[in-house]
Every structure is written in structure tokens, then in C-alpha cells.
Amino acid sequence: MKIVLLSILAALFLYVPNAAAHTYLDTTNPEDGEVVTEPLQSIALTYAGKIEQGSIFKVIASNGEQVETSDITLVDGVLTGSFDNPLPNGDYTVQWNSISEDGHPLSGEFSFTVNAPETEVAVSEENVEQAEVEDSAQVDVPESEPVNVENDKNNTPLLIVGGMLLAIILISIIILLARKKTK
Missing domain, CATH: 2.60.40.1220 (Immunoglobulin-like)
Structure with a gap:
């Protein structure tokens, strides 16, 4: 559960839509x-x-x-x-x-x-x-x-980072669920 919360927290800190735009x-x-x-x-x-x-x-x-x-x-x-x-x-x-x-x-x-x-x-x-x-x-x-x-404006880097964060969150949830099933 800690991994999921940390992943979500990291995603929130990394996602800054317009503040990062030039x-x-x-x-x-x-x-x-x-x-x-x-x-x-x-x-x-x-x-x-x-x-x-x-x-x-x-x-x-x-x-x-x-x-x-x-x-x-x-x-x-x-x-x-x-x-x-x-x-x-x-x-x-x-x-x-x-x-x-x-x-x-x-x-x-x-x-x-x-x-x-x-x-x-x-x-x-x-x-x-x-x-x-x-x-x-x-x-x-x-x-x-x-x-x-x-x-x-080019939002491609923002979309790539967002996709990577989503993948990390999904992988974290899958790993967490797999650990619970093995216990």
C-alpha cells in the first residue's frame, strides 16, 4: 500500500501542466x-x-x-x-x-x-x-x-512523463496485489 501511495504522490509532484510551459x-x-x-x-x-x-x-x-x-x-x-x-x-x-x-x-x-x-x-x-x-x-x-x-507549444514531453507515471502506478498496484495473494 505504501508503494501505491508513494507512486501517486510522485505523480502529483511531477505533473505540473502549465507551470512548466515556456x-x-x-x-x-x-x-x-x-x-x-x-x-x-x-x-x-x-x-x-x-x-x-x-x-x-x-x-x-x-x-x-x-x-x-x-x-x-x-x-x-x-x-x-x-x-x-x-x-x-x-x-x-x-x-x-x-x-x-x-x-x-x-x-x-x-x-x-x-x-x-x-x-x-x-x-x-x-x-x-x-x-x-x-x-x-x-x-x-x-x-x-x-x-x-x-x-x-509542444506537450509531447508532458504526455510521455504522464504515460510513464501511469505505467509505474499500474505496475505498483499489480505487484502489491500479487504480494497479497501469495501471503
Whole structure:
């Protein structure tokens, strides 16, 4: 009987479903594969847990050049990068590298396309100057609601450990019952 109780106790201590899971990228704005039809001046990565300072991302245009971010901030598991001017129309890839609260490195990438309407440029010199002033002004970007990115959590090790514990418990019960029959 002691073996059974010890086996059950060991199983309870070893089975910690989500506490053992690492932080992962939960959502992005824009989301992977999205076609953005409004001027885009910031990108946000939301994590399922806390991440550490030093977490970064870079934005790569389709021509391979890196787009400079003017500011990257980390607040409550949301890593946000902003740009001085809205991103021009085109395809972009975001490559991110983060550090989870427990020190494990995280990395990945996602892509999106910007296809925002372009402003008309007036022909007269006065209108050209006005357009240049307007282009240099920052544009408020309405925040769209983030959409879940497919979780890349892998529960296989947890299932293997659980199966092993179940087998140990069953074997312990069989051995205990066999000993009782022989006595």
C-alpha cells in the first residue's frame, strides 16, 4: 500500500501542466499573412507570459533592407516598435528574438503586406510643398484587434512523463496485489 501511495504522490509532484510551459508569442499586430490597408506606423508582439528587457525585433523589407524602428518598448509582455513614418506599400518580414522570464531564448518570424491607399500629389508648387509637409507629419494609426497566432507549444514531453507515471502506478498496484495473494 505504501508503494501505491508513494507512486501517486510522485505523480502529483511531477505533473505540473502549465507551470512548466515556456512563454510563447501569442498574437501579433499585424498578424502573420495579413494585408494591411491602413497606414502602418507600429508593430506589436504580445506574449503569453513575461519577457525580459533586451527582447527585440527587426523589420525586413522585400528588397532585403532592414527598416529602422524609432522606438521599441516592452510593457506587460507586449513588445511594440514604432516608425517615424508609415511603412511604404510592400511585403515585410518581422524577425523577433526574445528572452522569456525564465531565461530561455525565443525566436521566430512572421510576414505581412502593406497595401494602403497612397495620397495624391498635387501638380502646383504650393500643393507640392503642402503635400511634403503633410507627408512628414506623423499619422495616427488605428489599432486593430490582435489575432491569435497558432500556438507552437509542444506537450509531447508532458504526455510521455504522464504515460510513464501511469505505467509505474499500474505496475505498483499489480505487484502489491500479487504480494497479497501469495501471503
